[in-house]
Amino acid sequence: MIGPVWALGAMSGTSLDGVDVAMLHTDGETILGFGECAYRPYSDAERKVLRAALGKWQGDVLDEAARVVLDSHVQALSRVSGAEIVGFHGQTLAHDPRGRGTHQLGDGAALAEALGLPVVWDFRSADVALGGEGAPLAPFFHWACARWMGADRPVAFLNLGGVGNLTCVDPRADRPEASGALLAFDTGPANAPLNDLMQERLGLDCDRDGALARKGKVEDGALELFLAEPYFRRMPPKSLDRDDFALMLDLVRELNDADAAATMTAMAAAAVMQGMEHCPQQVDRLLVTGGGRHNPVLMRMLRAGLDCPVEPVEAVGLDGDMLEAQAFAFLAVRVARGLPTSAPGTTGVAAPVGGGRISRPD
Ligand SMILES: Nc1ncnc2c1ncn2[C@@H]1O[C@H](COP(=O)(O)OP(=O)(O)OP(=O)(O)O)[C@@H](O)[C@H]1O
Numbered sequence: 001m002i003g004p005v006w007a008l009g010a011m012s013g014t015s016l017d018g019v020d021v022a023m024l025h026t027d028g029e030t031i032l033g034f035g036e037c038a039y040r041p042y043s044d045a046e047r048k049v050l051r052a053a054l055g056k057w058q059g060d061v062l063d064e065a066a067r068v069v070l071d072s073h074v075q076a077l078s079r080v081s082g083a084e085i086v087g088f089h090g091q092t093l094a095h096d097p098r099g100r101g102t103h104q105l106g107d108g109a110a111l112a113e114a115l116g117l118p119v120v121w122d123f124r125s126a127d128v129a130l131g132g133e134g135a136p137l138a139p140f141f142h143w144a145c146a147r148w149m150g151a152d153r154p155v156a157f158l159n160l161g162g163v164g165n166l167t168c169v170d171p172r173a174d175r176p177e178a179s180g181a182l183l184a185f186d187t188g189p190a191n192a193p194l195n196d197l198m199q200e201r202l203g204l205d206c207d208r209d210g211a212l213a214r215k216g217k218v219e220d221g222a223l224e225l226f227l228a229e230p231y232f233r234r235m236p237p238k239s240l241d242r243d244d245f246a247l248m249l250d251l252v253r254e255l256n257d258a259d260a261a262a263t264m265t266a267m268a269a270a271a272v273m274q275g276m277e278h279c280p281q282q283v284d285r286l287l288v289t290g291g292g293r294h295n296p297v298l299m300r301m302l303r304a305g306l307d308c309p310v311e312p313v314e315a316v317g318l319d320g321d322m323l324e325a326q327a328f329a330f331l332a333v334r335v336a337r338g339l340p341t342s343a344p345g346t347t348g349v350a351a352p353v354g355g356g357r358i359s360r361p362d
């Protein structure tokens with residue numbers, strides 16, 4: 001494959017809300033245009049099946065979950081036409097890069113057959129096999145976004161999904177794998193533990209618009225215990241599994257609902273502030289993507305604690321609900337062109353690596 005193509009990326013994140021798909025016109029180096037997007041939510045029954053498979057590496061429970069992943073992706077991807085190649089992330093069930101590896105559920109070969117298109121998938125395992133964290137992988141796309149928006153000074157991207165991840169980009173680097181172009185890592189838990197709290201105590205999916213947290217007060221003792229976790233002292237690159245910080249729920253167990261939500265929101269913000277200390281250069285602005293940017297309490301806490309402007313990525317014309325799907329469209333084209341998708345600064349891998357397998361329909 002030579003030259004730019006329309007690629008269609010698909011992402012199903014750790015929040016298990018649904019499948020995002022987005023078209024991108026790219027040669028894997030430059031963003032030439034953004035295209036159509038679609039979202040296909042999981043039904044309650046599907047979410048239950050996926051939830052039951054979380055943390056599992058094998059077993060019968062995976063068969064039903066694999067069927068949910070395949071069917072939902074075929075439906076989501078079929079809503080958009082004109083793609084020449086597909087980037088399929090799959091559903092992360094477990095992530096233990098220093099131990100058992102990383103597990104994204106989803107059969108790219110079956111998806112290629114169903115769609116009649118080449119599908120790039122299994123983006124993370126080559127990086128892990130070569131000693132990298134296997135995550136985050138969006139940073140190479142963040143570099144392309146920084147160049148697309150014409151940045152000429154360092155800028156940071158923050159994804160507030162189930163887990164948070166931060167990318168410091170120097171857009172003056174002419175390749176994402178160049179030394180000093182990128183430093184990226186998972187900051188800590190973002191929405192996942194707060195969602196779990198809301199589910200456990202009130203049967204709700206999330207603290208919509210920070211409505212509960214805004215009525216509560218942050219319990220400083222719990223926040224301090226949280227920040228004493230060794231993860232925050234580890235040098236990046238580093239990555240997390242969705243439930244690595246399950247202890248957060250214990251730290252707020254004695255608090256009333258509002259104080260617990262306020263304290264957990266403060267924990268997510270504090271993890272980002274700790275992370276920002278690792279940025280190798282002062283950044284001009286922090287651009288926030290992912291669902292957490294819709295939470296005004298979380299955004300207010302970030303603005304209060306950081307000395308650079310904190311804005312949703314919409315401030316520069318990007319779509320914060322679709323950025324990860326676009327990232328996997330971008331990475332698919334890089335894989336097809338034999339370009340690397342991770343580097344020492346993004347996953348800690350020893351040298352730039354091109355992950356991903358390509359499956360073509362028969
Ligand atoms: N209006 C809102 N108010 C508060 N929180 C919100 C709002 N909208 C979305 N969120 C939070 O954002 C989450 C979804 O974020 P997102 O879709 O970025 O996660 P994800 O892509 O599944 O996760 P990851 O990036 O970790 O894979 C929701 O589960 C919720 O916690």
Ligand SMILES: CC(=O)N[C@H]1[C@@H]2OC[C@@H](O2)[C@@H](O)[C@@H]1O[C@H](C)C(=O)O
Pocket residue numbers: 013014092095102134135136137138139159161162163164165186239240324
């Ligand atoms: C193993 C895995 O799926 N990690 C996700 C998760 O969700 C956010 C954060 O943790 C990030 O490291 C990654 O996702 C994004 C898309 C990434 O790879 O950049």
